[in-house]
Amino acid sequence: MIRNMLSRCRLALAASLLVVLSTCGWAQQVARPHVAQGRGGAVASVCPWATRTGVQVLREGGNAVDAAVAVAFTLAVTWPEAGNIGGGGFMLVLPGPGQPVWCVDYRETAPAAAKVDMYPLGEKTLGARYVGVPGTVAGLHLAHCRYGRLPWRRLLRDAIELAERGFPVSDALARSLNRVLQDPDSKPFAGLRRTFGHPQGRPWRKGDLLRQPELARTLRLLAREGPKAFYQGEIARLIVRQMQASGGLITAEDLARYRAKLRVAVQGQYRGYTIYGAPPPSSGGICTVLAMNQLERFELRSLGPWSAQTWHLVAEAMRRSFLDRARHLGDPDFVTIPRFLTSKSYAARLARSIDPRQATPSRELAPDLPIVEEGMQTTHFSVVDGRGMAVSNTYTLEMSYGSRVVVRGAGFLLNNEMGDFNRKAGHTDTRGNIGTAANLPAPGKRMLSSQSPTLVTRNGRVVLVLGSPGGRTIINTVVCLLVRTLELGQPLPEAVAAPRIHHQWLPDRVMAEQCDDPRWQKVIEGLRHRGHQVVFHRGTQGDAHCVLVDSATGRMTAVADARRQGAAAVVEPAGGGETDSRAGEPHDRAE
Numbered sequence: 001m002i003r004n005m006l007s008r009c010r011l012a013l014a015a016s017l018l019v020v021l022s023t024c025g026w027a028q029q030v031a032r033p034h035v036a037q038g039r040g041g042a043v044a045s046v047c048p049w050a051t052r053t054g055v056q057v058l059r060e061g062g063n064a065v066d067a068a069v070a071v072a073f074t075l076a077v078t079w080p081e082a083g084n085i086g087g088g089g090f091m092l093v094l095p096g097p098g099q100p101v102w103c104v105d106y107r108e109t110a111p112a113a114a115k116v117d118m119y120p121l122g123e124k125t126l127g128a129r130y131v132g133v134p135g136t137v138a139g140l141h142l143a144h145c146r147y148g149r150l151p152w153r154r155l156l157r158d159a160i161e162l163a164e165r166g167f168p169v170s171d172a173l174a175r176s177l178n179r180v181l182q183d184p185d186s187k188p189f190a191g192l193r194r195t196f197g198h199p200q201g202r203p204w205r206k207g208d209l210l211r212q213p214e215l216a217r218t219l220r221l222l223a224r225e226g227p228k229a230f231y232q233g234e235i236a237r238l239i240v241r242q243m244q245a246s247g248g249l250i251t252a253e254d255l256a257r258y259r260a261k262l263r264v265a266v267q268g269q270y271r272g273y274t275i276y277g278a279p280p281p282s283s284g285g286i287c288t289v290l291a292m293n294q295l296e297r298f299e300l301r302s303l304g305p306w307s308a309q310t311w312h313l314v315a316e317a318m319r320r321s322f323l324d325r326a327r328h329l330g331d332p333d334f335v336t337i338p339r340f341l342t343s344k345s346y347a348a349r350l351a352r353s354i355d356p357r358q359a360t361p362s363r364e365l366a367p368d369l370p371i372v373e374e375g376m377q378t379t380h381f382s383v384v385d386g387r388g389m390a391v392s393n394t395y396t397l398e399m400s401y402g403s404r405v406v407v408r409g410a411g412f413l414l415n416n417e418m419g420d421f422n423r424k425a426g427h428t429d430t431r432g433n434i435g436t437a438a439n440l441p442a443p444g445k446r447m448l449s450s451q452s453p454t455l456v457t458r459n460g461r462v463v464l465v466l467g468s469p470g471g472r473t474i475i476n477t478v479v480c481l482l483v484r485t486l487e488l489g490q491p492l493p494e495a496v497a498a499p500r501i502h503h504q505w506l507p508d509r510v511m512a513e514q515c516d517d518p519r520w521q522k523v524i525e526g527l528r529h530r531g532h533q534v535v536f537h538r539g540t541q542g543d544a545h546c547v548l549v550d551s552a553t554g555r556m557t558a559v560a561d562a563r564r565q566g567a568a569a570v571v572e573p574a575g576g577g578e579t580d581s582r583a584g585e586p587h588d589r590a591e
């Protein structure tokens, strides 16, 4: 099958470039997304192999959850910096038109040995001590048990084959692997080099074959035995052995105790749309709804996408929602999350505190919080099937390649998610360290996340599926996309390509993407004029793989962000109709 896929690669590449060149009018100077349109189902992810798996599962009669599970297992093989079985995440599911949206929370948990102040401020969050109890396998299994149609084994098949036989690395993957292998911080991690080093000891180049036989064996065990193998069986034993060898905290009991949870999605209304987001322990849903509720009080549409005033107001709304994130949010099984955070009246009060002419200094908003003066890898994918089921999934190892610890004998990376807990009780500083109580570590507690898988519906039907990686910037990437699509009326490919901003209360500054369009330079000047400190991201902000569904025609537009060379594909409806020559084809957009 893989040989077959490869032989069609060149054709697919040509077709995809044609489509890319014909999309994106004004946004030519920023990354151009990959776009596919159809009616029978749609998948957008960071990786062509994973997207292909997703559409293949849809074609075989699987639903959006089946496809999402298969995409997630495939990414664990083909996108090792963030795709994972050793990490965790959040999956939002709209089971069908008019039905309630659920969130599968498969966030990692702190091991029983976790304590407040166990990690010094400023320490790099690498190594076995930073590993949280992984949730991905339990989460994908819970989603499948509740919603899946195809057999569990089928959903792991492509991942097993890709791990066993290997696959040619893309330009993006070669660069990613070389980056982590050449990083001096990777030196202590022999397992990382053993698993991901080039067999000839040289840097990876596009087209080289990456084989992961240990991971293939692990996935085969999961296909046969399900999550039991991971949390109580052979894989659990290998994880515990690795923890003991490298000074980690996770025990057999921690693994056996892990449970993925089904939670009600956070919900907000925005000019007739319903926005669904991930609930705590993610801050994503609440912060997104809180920002959008504030912005609903302004008429951004009349200002337009190139107005500094638009982005001033957006930055101020971001600032205020991130302050509440720091103050209130943590694992809801350990702390009480105030209900008012998503209310319209609270957002109206915050919106009234926004000065339309001037940036509000962050400290002024929180006179009660003592603030000390002191001198991004996840992945998101979106799936919609032909029956109106939609999945928005973000999952992560936390940093690129997580803790960099590979489980010996099992061939997979473990997360470093413990670094998402607040570091030092009471220590909040201008650099962005938060010391509030809600997110201090405790045994079994889930660390606060910014992952923001998001679904938007109108009259109960999905219209938009979106999300992104990027640590705390994730929330604001989602806010930028919602502002651009729902408020400013930009087509999704333009909205995905357009430059993004981020404000997270502290540090008190706007981070902005570079864009050589003179209109964006004017926006930046205008923000500075209003008193914002603006700094540019060294790279890009986020990587949003989204699906739009036209509520009138049912036509789906899958849009894969080009920031990390994502891939979009669609399924033609049963019985013919519209086709897309790229649907399901792996392709490489690096050239």
Ligand code: DON
Pocket: 376, 377, 378, 396, 397, 398, 399, 400, 417, 420, 448, 449, 450, 451, 469, 470, 471, 472, 474
């Ligand atoms: O859950 C979180 O908020 C973080 N661990 C996500 C990290 C991330 O997105 C890094 N990537 N780009």
